[in-house]
Amino acid sequence: MFQLTDITKSFGATIALNKISLEIKQGEHVALIGPSGSGKTTLLKLLNGQLLQNSGSYTIAESHLNNLSNKNLRRLRSEIAYIPQDLGLIPQLKVFQNILLGRVGKHSALGMLSKFLIPPRNNLQNIFSLLERVGIPEKMYQHTATLSGGQQQRVAVARALFQQAHSLLADEPISAVDPARARSLITLLTEIATENQLTLVMSIHNVELAREFFPRIVGLKNGHILFDSPEVSTKQLKELYHLSESELVEP
């Protein structure tokens, strides 16, 4: 599904990803772990085709990212669901309208407008079922701004599912919720990904949850892949999160 070979991505003088090679197959569940600034978000954005690498080769579903026309790139993205850290929800819209926008890449301007203004019955039914699946069907017609943080995350998950994509990329989706809610959301996401045979790539700070729910864990540090294995040893973790002297705060 995603094939990265010797990928380097830099922003000015800062190298975010340094000669990374990674292959993720259809239906795989992968957790990205690593300290802040290790390149997790950049990697996810690259996988989504939002960024272009400086060197190396990247293919999504056997298409080279560099060679894609705007139209084909859009078509490709519409097959990849993405949940950013800020969730990307529009607070002024109702929940079902935000979910409808999950398919923005599959419609023309007029087509989307007609679906947005007069949503077809089957779309509404579909959205309702997805909201039932994520546990908040009663919020369907409420304004997104009135929902709690946890509920908004569920809306973002429902929107990703409505997109009917083959892959789901999630950037630290549990960073802002308490441990119980974090566990329930990860359970939900992995279950849904298994049910729908989605490729799931998620960046996550909680190593325990990554170990528990993901069969493959990729450790990133300073733009390098430190390890890529089903199991993570304590030694590997220590190395991953080891702070350099300059980062240690004097007592």
Place this chain on the structure above:
Amino acid sequence: MISLKPYKGGRRGFLLLLVPILVFCIYSVQLKWADFFPQEYGMGVIKKFFAAALEPALDYQDLDMPESAPPFSYKIGAALWNTLQYAVCAISLSLPIGLLLGFLSSKSWWPLRSTSVFTRLTLVITHRIARTVTTAGRSIHEILWALIFITALGTSPMAVIVALSIPYSCSLAKVFSELLDEQPTYAKAYLHSLGGGSFNSWLYGIFTISLTDIVSYTLYRFECAIRSAAILGFVGIATIGLHIETAFEDNYYNELWTLLYALLALILIVERSSHYIRKSMTHYPSAKHLPDDLSPSSLRRAQPKRWLLKISAICAIGLTTTSWTTGESLFSKLSWEQRMSNLDRFLSEEITPYPVQKSGDWGDAIPWAKQLFLEQGVEGSLQTLYIGTAAMILAFLMGLITLPWSSKSLNEEKPYGIYAGNNGILNWLHKLISLFLRALFILCRSMPEFLLAFLLLQMLGPTAWPLILGLAIHNYGIIGRLGGELADHSDLNHTKVQLAQGGSRLQGYLFSILPAYFNRMVLYFFYRWETCIRDATVLGLLGISSLGFLIDEARARDNYDEWLFFILLSACIVIIGDIVSEIIRKKLRNSGIQS
């Protein structure tokens, strides 16, 4: 090394600078402080004027009115309806044009990925053209646009509507483009990441977020349009301003008050309705009871309806349709040929500079313009600048001084939720003063500055004071409201801490609210200052030496070439004011103001 020097005191510096500038402006328009107080004649007018306030006329004061005259109430109703009709027509025409121009003046919809050089170039050129049209349209005051149209085409309601619509479309466009450009881009970027096209991502990711602000600003402009339509009466259009002017000239003060009350009521109704519509747009009700069987349709039915918004939308459509279709024909009875010949004469003869008319050589226009500019233009422009600046400084300082007593949150029984002790009647006094001041703000900003200046002119006599005061009173109402919003709608923890540490309300204002929002207030100062300069260009039409006076005088002498020259000069002054204000506001924003 930590500096032990006290901070530079930029705020104090700015405030201290305002006072000498105010004095300089007042001195430069050759005003004496004594002129501030009315003379004997003025006192007489004031006494009669205010005595009539309590007894507005319910019938004609003129006893010689013929039997056939329509009833007095009909006259008031018709004057109000005409005013409203012009405002509705102007806004309904301005809104689509403003949206289109605003869209073209904004960069928010530009594609994220670099496209071809040709597309890029087209975008930049379109953007520049839209910006130039917007600035040019706004730079001439609506009264002056009306005068231009009436002179060029002959009087017709449609000409007046178009005249109002030009600056209004451009004002809407300017603010719309700013609103669109200042929105957070996260939602647009997200929709892009799902494969959304540029237009789709913009429409849902930017436009939907701005929609509340766009409606809110349009409502505010509608309120302004009523004021503008009213004062068009002063240049002969049959709106309420015309009746106000004649009632004053005939000394029918009771009739005058009826008209003033009617206008105020209309503006207040619109102002309050806009307030509740705005509130309703940002208030999202939730269903109180969930249906037993959850389904999309049952949930939809259970969702509370936002009736106010629905009714307002129906009213807006109804009012727009009625305004465009009723009353006298929007087009004057002048035939198309007559109008075209008017326009032809206007363009080819009247506005052609006099020396060029004689010699046919446009080179002769330069010394003519230079002479006009140096002999009258410079003086008129400076007077305009002084009047606008003095008015704004007065309004700003008054606003800052009264803010601690007008802020709702600060004058509650528990300011910002902090218990302030059991003060009995004192608590009520705080609330009462705050309520009074906030009502005063509404009253001040509801009255058109031109009308205030006109009324004050009759009382204080022909000096620049009435113009300065008229502008200052109107802007005081606006600054009061904007300042109040800052103090009330923000969650200032440091204010709470100061109050919890034993600080008084006034200390909370002086040492927490004022420092936190001072830059924002200065931003408002410059935003209103540019509007004051624009308004000051026409206040001279009331007969006080400034650009408006030169415009009026040239028209009275039928020197349309000079008339147009001074109108264009006023546009230049407004554009310079705009640019200066823009530069300063940009600097202030970049200096780290929270948005």
